[in-house]
Amino acid sequence: MKQSFGMVTAFLALSLLLFHFAFHPTYAGEWQPLSTAMEDGAVRRPILLVPLDSRPPCGAFVVNGGKIIGREVMTPPSELMDYYSMAGDTAAMRSWVAAHIHEADAAILSVDQLLSGSLLAAREAHISVEDIDALTAYLRDLHAAHPDVPLHAFYILPRAIPQDGIEGWRERRALLAYARLLGRAGAGLSVDAEEMARLRAEIPDADLQKYLAHFDESTALAAMLITLTEEGTLTRLVLGQDDGEEFSVGNLKKAELSALLTQKNIAPERAMIVHGADEIALSMLARMAIDDLRARGGAPPRISLRYARDDMADAVFPFMAVSNDVTAREKISMLGSTLAPDDANSDLTLFIAAGDNDADTLGTRTPSAAAIHRLLSAEKSVALVDLSRHFRAEETLLPMLTEKNVPVNALTAYAGWNTASNAIGTAVAEAVLYHCAMKNAATAEERERAAAANLAFLTGRMAEDEFYLKETIDRVNDALRRAGYANSADLDLTRNWRWANDLLMNDLSRCMRSYESTAAFRMPVIQNGMMLRVVRSNITAYYPWPRTFEVRLESAPVVERKMP
Structure with missing residues (x-):
């Protein structure tokens, strides 16, 4: 039986192969290496990228994606970037962007890297009002100095998992379970009040305050970025949600930001909230490619x-x-x-x-x-x-x-x-x-x-x-x-x-x-x-x-x- 099934499978595969070549042109010439060189007339100014962090998906994928469309993607020197749990040099990174943005056609900027020095660092960072004000002034100055270079920014909203700075596996487990119930209650669903009280008793006040404050600070930062988009400092903004869950405090904050976008009447093509993190810069590059195709009359x-x-x-x-x-x-x-x-x-x-x-x-x-x-x-x-x-x-x-x-x-x-x-x-x-x-x-x-x-x-x-x-x-x-x-x-x-x-x-x-x-x-x-x-x-x-x-x-x- 197995032999018969194998013969049938082989026959189907051969039939499909014959079908493929029967209805397509034949090629009788020699095999030659594929051209990979960029034509001189096709060279354009590069796209500047500040990656989310130093992992390959956040930087190398975007560089390689640029090669598909014949665009150079300029990335920061490695010494300015993060290394695992060691945050990048945010001051030097901002200086590098300011010094090189005039060379670029457009910029894709990770707010997490500019503000905190990486995604991992952002998960633990306290975001003060002064931090937000300084970044706001920096982005406005950058746009004012180079108004012809579109700024495409993205920022990652916090994940539901408690910060590493909150210690104790029992406390962390209780905090995550409590936060899920808060998310359910905030979504208008019924929750077990006794279970919420039991979990709350296991969580130190300082840990709960630190956890919830992180979402409040992040929401304030995201609201500022929405304002910069509304006023035209940012050409496009993407807010990503890192490691999402069906019910969480983060979802409640995301709903607040969605309402703010609606209130300000900002079109989805200019600002969106999406699920994901590491792939967002590559997606923004692809969106720029579609914009370019449209500008040339394509669909x-x-x-x-x-x-x-x-x-x-x-x-x-x-x-x-x-x-x-x-x-x-x-x-x-x-x-x-x-x-x-x-x-x-x-x-x-x-x-x-x-x-x-x-x-x-x-x-x-x-x-x-x-x-x-x-x-x-x-x-x-x-x-x-x-x-x-x-x-x-x-x-x-x-x-x-x-x-x-x-x-x-x-x-x-x-x-x-x-x-x-x-x-x-x-x-x-x-x-x-x-x-x-x-x-x-x-x-x-x-x-x-x-x-x-x-x-x-x-x-x-x-x-x-x-x-x-x-x-x-x-x-x-x-x-x-x-x-x-x-x-x-x-x-x-x-x-x-x-x-x-x-x-x-x-x-x-x-x-x-x-x-x-x-x-x-x-x-x-x-x-x-x-x-x-x-x-x-x-x-x-x-x-x-x-x-x-x-x-x-x-x-x-x-x-x-x-x-x-």
Whole structure:
């Protein structure tokens, strides 16, 4: 029976491959390296970026996204940035921006970095009235001195988890549970008064005051940023919500800010409150690309939404306050794109697979692989969001794509890391950037450069989100624990950083070699009239911070084009 099923699967894969080439042009020429050079006439002033923090998603993703649309993204010197729990130099950062903004076409500014020195530092920081006033004056002066450089700012609203400065696991647990009940009560829902009283008795007054004051201070800062947007100092403002929950004090404060936006009648294209944090700068870059496309007479891409199974739309994944569908629609709206009714009438399909062993989703993987194969064979642009509730490879779709010989390098975008908002936001932003690049491309060289940059981004996301985060990280952590390192989330750089990096590269390289040997990887693909193939991934990676949770991963794939 298994043999018969395997023969049927192989026949279907071969049929789809024959269908792909039967209805598309043939290419009889030689394979040549894809052009990656920027044409002299296409060079524009860079976009200045102040990242949320020094982690790769906050900076490197935006730099690599800029390469897709042929734009340089200028970032601050590393010595001004944060390093793990060490905050960045905010005074020096503000001076750097003031000194270099005249070189830029636009700026994307993290308020957390400018004010507190990073996202981690902002989670613990006290924000005084004087701090807010000083930042207000700085941004107004910056705009007054360079009124022709649009300022796109983003700020991350506090997460529900208590600050690290509040000690005691019992107190922290009680405080979070109490804050959830406060959120329910504030939303007009019934709560258990006795349970609230019991939890309140476990929380020291000073801890509760510090926790609630952090939300009040953050709300005052966000209100100031809304005022700066209203007056025109900021061209665009995005307020993100970090690690959201369904009910929290943060949600109540977010409702206050939403009411303020309505009161001031600020249009959503100028100011939005969204879920997420790390992906916001990349999303803002993609929105700028759509603005540029519109200025050239083009239209934003129409995006259709598909799920591996219908109930995945309503699923709420870890660290999220809303469902996958609410998140996806929010990200599409944030970019200024429109929803299409179906794949036939769309420029891009956002395909969301939300794997969850507890919800018995494994049976969706084979039909999902077939559906994606059909879309790719019809030369549809597909951005795949490959979520996993438990962060395990068996819940994800990419392994099934390789098993079923789906041409993975024909995907327009891929993401499956961390939270649903991170993954959905990253995949949509990459796909939109590539769409804009191809619509604006005037020469074959520009199309080749955009394709090469997008394949580099795509390959990097697959290497990190699937092979590192679902496989390699566990083996590295196991090796560290067997060697006596109890806390792999806090490496001792003087003793095990080099060894940990060796473990990382040895295991990840093995995974990538196995992946590159598959027919799914080696299969030539057709994109925008070009037949392309990725010869190898050329992945390098190391740990940028003293923990294994994130890697700095670079992808420089060898890509070739077959000339007709």
